[in-house]
Amino acid sequence: MKKNLTKITMGLGLCIALVACSKDEETIVVPVSAITVKDLPADTVTGLGADGRPQYAGSITYYSLVNNKIVSKTDSASTKWDIAFSSTKILVNCGTSGPGLGGAFVYVGLFDALKSIPADSNFATDNSNASQYAIPQSSAGWYIYNRVTNLVTPAAGRVLVLRTASGKFAKIEILNYYKGGITPELTALDADKLTKQRYYTFRYVYQPNGTKTF
Amino acid sequence: MKKTPCLIFVLTLLQSANLSAQSRFVKDTLDASGDSVVVTATRTERKLSNLTVPVTIINAKTIQQNGSLRLTDILKEQTGINLTSGFGAGIQLQGLNPDYTIILINGEPLVGRTAGVLDLNRIALGNIKKIEIVKGPSSSLYGSEAMAGVINIITDATMGAPLTIGLRYGTYNTVDANLETKLQTKHFQYQGFINSYNTDGYSIRPNSNSRVTTPIDRYSTTQQIKWDLSSQTNIVLNTRFTNEQIQNEIAVANNGITIYSTGKEVIQDINASATLNHRFSKTLKTSIRTYTTTYDAVQNLLTINGLPYRDVLNHNFKRIENQTDWDLSKNIQAVFGVGAVLEGVKSSRYDSEKLRKQNDIQYAFTQWEWKPSEQFTLIGGIRYDQNTQFASAFSPKLSMLYKLNVQHQFRLSVGQGFKAPDFRQLYLDFTNAAAGSYSVFGSVQAQQVIAKLDALGQIGNKFPNYFLLKALKPEYSNGLHFTWDWKINSRSAVSLQLFRNDIKNLIESQQVGTYISGAQIFSYLNIGSAFTTGFELEGQYAINANWSLNGGYQYLRTGDKDQIAAIKSGTVYTKNSQGYSRRMKLNEYVGLPNTSKHKLQVKINYNSPKGYYLNVRAIYRSKWAVNNNNGNEVFDNGDVFASSYVAINSAAGKTFKNGISLQAGIDNISNYIDATNLPNLPGRTFYTSLKYQLQKNK
Numbered sequence: 001m002k003k004n005l006t007k008i009t010m011g012l013g014l015c016i017a018l019v020a021c022s023k024d025e026e027t028i029v030v031p032v033s034a035i036t037v038k039d040l041p042a043d044t045v046t047g048l049g050a051d052g053r054p055q056y057a058g059s060i061t062y063y064s065l066v067n068n069k070i071v072s073k074t075d076s077a078s079t080k081w082d083i084a085f086s087s088t089k090i091l092v093n094c095g096t097s098g099p100g101l102g103g104a105f106v107y108v109g110l111f112d113a114l115k116s117i118p119a120d121s122n123f124a125t126d127n128s129n130a131s132q133y134a135i136p137q138s139s140a141g142w143y144i145y146n147r148v149t150n151l152v153t154p155a156a157g158r159v160l161v162l163r164t165a166s167g168k169f170a171k172i173e174i175l176n177y178y179k180g181g182i183t184p185e186l187t188a189l190d191a192d193k194l195t196k197q198r199y200y201t202f203r204y205v206y207q208p209n210g211t212k213t214f
Numbered sequence: 215m216k217k218t219p220c221l222i223f224v225l226t227l228l229q230s231a232n233l234s235a236q237s238r239f240v241k242d243t244l245d246a247s248g249d250s251v252v253v254t255a256t257r258t259e260r261k262l263s264n265l266t267v268p269v270t271i272i273n274a275k276t277i278q279q280n281g282s283l284r285l286t287d288i289l290k291e292q293t294g295i296n297l298t299s300g301f302g303a304g305i306q307l308q309g310l311n312p313d314y315t316i317i318l319i320n321g322e323p324l325v326g327r328t329a330g331v332l333d334l335n336r337i338a339l340g341n342i343k344k345i346e347i348v349k350g351p352s353s354s355l356y357g358s359e360a361m362a363g364v365i366n367i368i369t370d371a372t373m374g375a376p377l378t379i380g381l382r383y384g385t386y387n388t389v390d391a392n393l394e395t396k397l398q399t400k401h402f403q404y405q406g407f408i409n410s411y412n413t414d415g416y417s418i419r420p421n422s423n424s425r426v427t428t429p430i431d432r433y434s435t436t437q438q439i440k441w442d443l444s445s446q447t448n449i450v451l452n453t454r455f456t457n458e459q460i461q462n463e464i465a466v467a468n469n470g471i472t473i474y475s476t477g478k479e480v481i482q483d484i485n486a487s488a489t490l491n492h493r494f495s496k497t498l499k500t501s502i503r504t505y506t507t508t509y510d511a512v513q514n515l516l517t518i519n520g521l522p523y524r525d526v527l528n529h530n531f532k533r534i535e536n537q538t539d540w541d542l543s544k545n546i547q548a549v550f551g552v553g554a555v556l557e558g559v560k561s562s563r564y565d566s567e568k569l570r571k572q573n574d575i576q577y578a579f580t581q582w583e584w585k586p587s588e589q590f591t592l593i594g595g596i597r598y599d600q601n602t603q604f605a606s607a608f609s610p611k612l613s614m615l616y617k618l619n620v621q622h623q624f625r626l627s628v629g630q631g632f633k634a635p636d637f638r639q640l641y642l643d644f645t646n647a648a649a650g651s652y653s654v655f656g657s658v659q660a661q662q663v664i665a666k667l668d669a670l671g672q673i674g675n676k677f678p679n680y681f682l683l684k685a686l687k688p689e690y691s692n693g694l695h696f697t698w699d700w701k702i703n704s705r706s707a708v709s710l711q712l713f714r715n716d717i718k719n720l721i722e723s724q725q726v727g728t729y730i731s732g733a734q735i736f737s738y739l740n741i742g743s744a745f746t747t748g749f750e751l752e753g754q755y756a757i758n759a760n761w762s763l764n765g766g767y768q769y770l771r772t773g774d775k776d777q778i779a780a781i782k783s784g785t786v787y788t789k790n791s792q793g794y795s796r797r798m799k800l801n802e803y804v805g806l807p808n809t810s811k812h813k814l815q816v817k818i819n820y821n822s823p824k825g826y827y828l829n830v831r832a833i834y835r836s837k838w839a840v841n842n843n844n845g846n847e848v849f850d851n852g853d854v855f856a857s858s859y860v861a862i863n864s865a866a867g868k869t870f871k872n873g874i875s876l877q878a879g880i881d882n883i884s885n886y887i888d889a890t891n892l893p894n895l896p897g898r899t900f901y902t903s904l905k906y907q908l909q910k911n912k
Contacts, residue, residue, distance in 0.1 A: 110787070110795055130730065131674050137732045138675070139725055149841060149854075156795045156846045157787025175793025186841065186854055187890070201793065 032205050032214055034111075035068055039179055040200040042085035054194045060086040065162070065170050065206045079165035083172070085200055088143055088152060090135040093165035095125035097133075100165025104134035106141060107159040111173040111203070114159050117212035123163050135160055142174050149186045150193060152177045169207050171214060176201040253321070254346040254366040256581065256593065257355050257549060258539055266593045266613035267627045268697045268711055270347040277339050279819075279827050281865040281879040281901065283382070283390050283411065285337035285345075285367065286894070291815055291831055291863075293766030294349065294750050298808060299893045302333025308349060308713055309746030309772045309809045310362035314633055314691070316352075318366040320438075320452050322487050323359070325531045325557075326509025330636065336456055336483060338434050340380060340392040341407035343370040349713070351631025351693040353609035354595040357577055361631035361691040362715065369452075371396060371405035371438040375873070377908035382877075384901030388413040392905075401442040408435045415461070416896045427893065429461040446493045456483040462515060475523065477515035484508045497541040505533045526562040528570075529637075531555065549581040549595075559637040563644040565659070571641045573603045573634075591615040599632075603640060603658075605687045607632040625697040635686040639721050639738040651733040654723060657686045660737035664727060672730055679739060680726040687740050691717045705756040714747040743775040744806060760823075765816040772805035777848045786848050802850040804839050810858075812836040825869040832862045840891055856891035860884065873907040 042061050045054045062071040062081035071081040079100040084091040093100030103123030107114060124134040135141055142160060144153050160172040178184060181201040184193050205214045250262045255269050262269060272288055282288040286303045289295050298304045304312025313330035316323055317337075324332055345367050352360040380392035390411045397404040411432040434456040442448045458481040463474070485507040493499040508530045515523040535553030542548055555575040560567055581595035596610045611629030618624065641656040643663065655663050661683050667673050697711040720742030727735045748771055754764035780786045781800050788798040813835050820828040841854035865879035878901070885898040 108785075110797070131732055136675075138728055138734065140677075144842070144847075146841065146843070149843075151843070153843060154789070154793060156789045156798075157785075158795070173793075173795065181793065183843075186843065203794075 032207050034203050034205045036175075036201070036203040037063075037068070038181060038201050040070070040085060040202070042198045042200055043087050044198045045194050056087070058086070060084050060091065065164055065172075065204055066166070066168075066208070082164040082170070083162060087198055088145070088177075089133065089137055090142065090160070092126055092134045092162060094134070094163075096128040097126040098165065101163060101167040102134075102165050103163040105161055106135060107161045107171075108157055109159060110157060111159050111171065114161070114171055115214055117161055117169060117171075119212075121161065123161075143177065150190070151183060151186065152197065153183060164206070168210050169212050170204055172202055172204040174200065174202045250344070252346055253368070254318070254348050254364055256583070257321075257537065257551075258547070263623070264591060264615065266591055266615040266625055267352075268349045268625060268695055270349070272345040272347070274343055277342070277345075279829055279865060279867070280831065280863070281877060281881075281903070282339055285334040285339060288339065288345065289334065289365070291817075291833060292347065293752055293815065294768045294813070295347075296808075296810065296813060296835060297894055298331065299891070301328040301331040303335050303894050304331035305334060305365075306808065307347075307362040308715060308750075308768075309748070309770045309806065310691075310715060310717075311808075313636075314359065314361035314631075316356055316359040316364050318356075318364065319454065319485065320368060320487070321366060321503075322452075322485065322505045322507070322533075323356075323531070324483075324485070324509075325507055325529045326481075326483060326511065326527070327529075327636065328511075328527070329638065336432070336434075336458065336481075337367060338392075338409040338411065338432075340390075340409050341369055341394050341405065341436060343368050343373065349711070350627055350695040351609070351611065351629040351691050351715070353599075353607070353631040354597045354611035354629055355579060355581065357575070357597060357599050357609070358607075358632060358634040358688070361633050361689070361693075361717070369405065369407075369436065369438055371403040371440050372398070374405075375907040375909065378905065380903060380905040382901055382903035385899035386414045386416045386896070388899075388901070390903075403438075403440040405438040406435070407437075409433070427896070428463055431459045433457045448491050450487075450489040450491070452485070452487045454483070454485040457481070458483075462513065475515040475517040477513065477523075479511065479513040481509070481511045483510075498538070500536065500538040503533075503535045503537070505531075505535075507531050524562060526560070526567050528560040529558075531557045545585040547583045547585075549579075549583075551580070552576075552578045559641075561637070561641075563638070564641045564656075565643040571637050573601060573637070575602075575634075576600045589617045599634075601634060604635050604685060607634070607688050607690075621701050623697075623699040625695070625699075627693070627695045629693050631691045631693060632688040634688045635721055635738070639686060651729070651731065652736065653729075653733070654736045657683055657738045660726065664735065667729075673735075674728040674730045674732060676727045677725055679724045679737075682739060683726065683737055686721055686738060687719050689717060689719045689721055689740070691715050706754065708751070708753040711750045713749065714745065716743070716745045718743040720744060741776070744773060745775065746770060746772045746806075746809070760820055762819045762821075763817070764819070765814070767815075768813045770809055770811055770813070772809045773803065774806060774848075778803065781848065786846055788846050788848075788850055788852055798846065798848065798850055802852075804849045804851065804853075807839045807841075807849055810836045810838045812858075825871070825875075826866075827868070828864075828866040830862065830864045832860060834858070834860045838891075856888060859886045859888065859892070861886055861895065867903075873909045875905045875907070876903070877905070878902045 040061060043056050043059045046057050047055050049055050062076055062084045064071050064080060065082040077099060079093060082093055091097040092102040092104045094102035103125050105121060105124055126133045142154060142158050144155050154174040162170045162172060164170055175181060176183060177197060179196040179199040184196055207214055250271050251259050252262050252265060252269050253259055255265045255267050270292060277288050280288060286297055289305050290297045294308050296306045298306050298312055305315060307315045317332055348364040350363060352364045356364055374396055376396050378394040382390040392409050394407045413430050415427040415429045436454040439451040440448060460479040462477045462479055487505040489501055489503045491501040511527045513525040517523060533553060533555045535551060537551040540548045558570040558572045560570045564571060577597060577599045579597035583593045585591045592614045594612045598608055600606045609630050609632060613627035616624045639656055640658045642654050645651060645653040664673060693715045695711060695713045699709045701707045719740040721738050721740055722742050723736045724739050725734050726737045748769045750768045752766040756762045781798055781803055784797050786798040787795045789795055815833045817829060817831045836858040837855040839849040839853050840856050843854045862883040863881045864883060865877060867875060867877035869875040881899045882895060883898060887897050
């Protein structure tokens with residue numbers, strides 16, 4: 001696990017992930033910048049049912065990391081999108097989710113410190129028939145669900161390493177699951193937690209040159 | 215001259231805060247002639263001043279003057295003890311969870327724990343003579359559960375008034391009524407006690423009708439008979455019966471959906487013991503004890519939009535034991551004991567509520583006390599417990615007392631304690647349909663059940679932990695306690711205790727896999743190791759004949775050793791306010807949840823010769839971690855804490871010569887409320903009580 005880490009400067013990540021060149025670096029690294037996406041809705045609440053339960057449309061939000069924008073649902077069967085969100089479920093354009101060359105795994109470590117994807121990494125694909133997704137919906141995935149407070153918190157030190165629909169690479173860190181990027185107070189009313197949830201804030205670095213280095 | 219002791223007390227307090235350590239005391243008794251007799255520490259009658267381990271005694275007068283009704287009321291005002299909530303009110307002793315303290319009534323254990331917690335509100339205090347609290351592992355005498363310590367509640371038929379009637383009324387229509395009768399002849403003593411406790415419960419949650427404590431009706435009765443067959447032989451019989459009816463209004467929230475249920479919980483607790491004591495000679499005596507207890511809890515709930523819910527727990531425990539005390543010489547005394555336990559549990563949370571899960575235990579123990587001089591006592595003991603369901607346990611303990619002089623006494627004890635895996639950890643078969651359909655399977659059958667589900671195609675993933683599942687081992691603790699008692703003068707005394715408990719083989723619930731649906735599956739593994747350490751400082755000062763002051767402080771540090779190792783190796787992460795992950799630093803680690811760094815209580819006490827009394831008790835507890843909130847499973851400053859608080863209680867009364875006594879009190883004067891973290895602390899409550907004791911003819 002221990003890599004030769006130079007100092008991790010936290011504040012920098014927002015704008016640019018500077019590629020700190022170690023002394024023995026040989027390859028020339030093209031600087032790629034980190035992009036932060038704010039408040040991406042992912043099947044947000046549509047209203048309350050007669051029984052008081054919140055209702056959802058079951059929608060999926062498709063996203064292109066290459067173009068940094070939402071892709072229309074009508075293009076869900078294309079390679080125009082790389083990643084998709086629906087509540088806590090994250091889909092990758094591969095397997096049962098889409099026709100792309102995608103794949104993903106969860107890397108345990110720091111976003112900035114992940115300079116290159118290890119060569120022996122195993123990219124998983126989505127298989128909805130077995131409820132198995134490349135980004136698992138469990139404690140091994142990207143979030144922690146607190147049964148007491150009903151809050152979803154991104155797990156610390158988890159980087160989603162993604163192969164895009166076109167076979168390029170990207171890394172993603174989920175920053176928040178609530179509107180405005182602020183997790184509601186534990187004591188907030190359920191209604192407040194419900195209406196604010198399912199809004200993703202995340203940052204990512206996309207490497208357009210096809211290499212596994214960032 | 216008068217002010218000096220107080221000053222010394224303060225100085226000592228300050229100094230020791232730097233040193234780090236703990237303490238013990240006879241509450242409210244500064245008088246040396248009142249050297250109490252303690253049975254719990256050595257299972258033999260010993261004077262408190264001759265004990266080698268730290269013991270706290272709470273006597274009946276303190277309980278009565280504090281206006282304490284239930285065991286929790288008095289324990290929460292003791293040094294080193296905090297109340298826990300969830301599954302009833304349990305106690306945390308020196309930072310260790312309620313599972314790790316054994317609760318005895320007249321030496322016999324109470325059963326009926328839910329998730330490891332014994333609800334101590336079950337125990338009425340109206341008729342008890344005293345409570346003894348032994349801190350430190352005591353499995354060498356008491357076996358499983360005596361890891362953090364032992365609390366023994368003692369009643370005595372041989373003392374007191376022939377008839378006592380008590381009635382108390384307080385806020386929330388809380389009515390407590392007691393009737394105690396005693397019959398004493400030369401060879402026969404009887405004590406009968408009936409208590410009824412009824413309350414409307416209370417709601418302290420804002421904008422909510424759901425009561426934190428629901429209406430409760432509790433009845434309990436105890437009977438004790440002591441019968442001297444001859445001058446060498448006697449029989450002691452004890453029975454206890456408790457019936458508790460709790461109205462339930464339960465709200466289970468899951469994913470924002472709250473499901474309300476109403477219903478009733480009925481709990482019955484029956485204990486009966488018979489002991490035959492015989493003294494063969496001045497140096498040899500033996501006793502045969504038999505004990506049986508059954509705890510039966512049935513909860514029936516109707517949910518507004520779901521199926522009726524029924525939860526049944528039936529726990530029985532039978533024990534037979536022989537103990538022989540032999541004084542080999544003037545300075546060597548030995549205790550030998552053997553016993554057998556049959557224990558069984560039926561529960562609707564196991565695979566079948568009809569089948570009783572059974573565990574049999576056989577054990578033997580011995581303890582040797584060597585007193586080479588008046589100044590020095592050394593006690594060594596060991597116990598062996600053999601079980602049918604899990605690995606056997608050896609529990610040694612060594613303790614010593616050194617009396618430097620009249621003023622200074624030093625005690626040192628080292629011991630090992632254990633807690634056997636409980637029935638829940640072995641046999642649970644529970645799926646929570648109300649909260650995400652997660653399942654928990656006991657370790658005995660987890661692999662079989664999951665394999666069976668797998669064959670049916672219901673299992674999504676098996677985690678590495680699944681393959682590590684095996685027979686659970688007992689949890690072990692090693693405890694070290696050092697106590698320094700300093701009797702400064704006839705008016706003041708301080709006591710300092712340093713403690714450390716190291717626990718290994720902690721049994722923790724771990725995710726072992728998922729269903730196809732993604733719902734989690736848990737089981738139990740021996741994985742954790744933890745420690746609790748700190749000091750307790752207690753002091754008392756008699757200001758004059760009527761006024762006295764006493765107090766206690768505990769400094770506590772705790773930690774999960776695996777988590778600490780992970781933090782050191784740089785594999786624990788935390789998030790900053792923007793959501794960026796970073797490595798967690800060791801100094802951000804706050805230790806185990808629900809543990810507070812500081813606890814302080816101070817009591818001012820007034821007693822007049824005319825029978826008036828007044829006391830004011832303040833209890834402070836510093837913040838404690840309750841919930842992980844920032845995306846790692848380790849507690850740090852970014853997590854959720856319960857706020858520190860102060861609760862002030864006061865009681866005053868008068869005892870008249872004709873046997874009538876009156877009392878009035880206010881609990882939680884400052885009306886501190888934290889419905890989430892302190893559900894057992896209602897707001898400000900008032901009470902008044904009347905008691906009549908029939909005086910003995912002289």
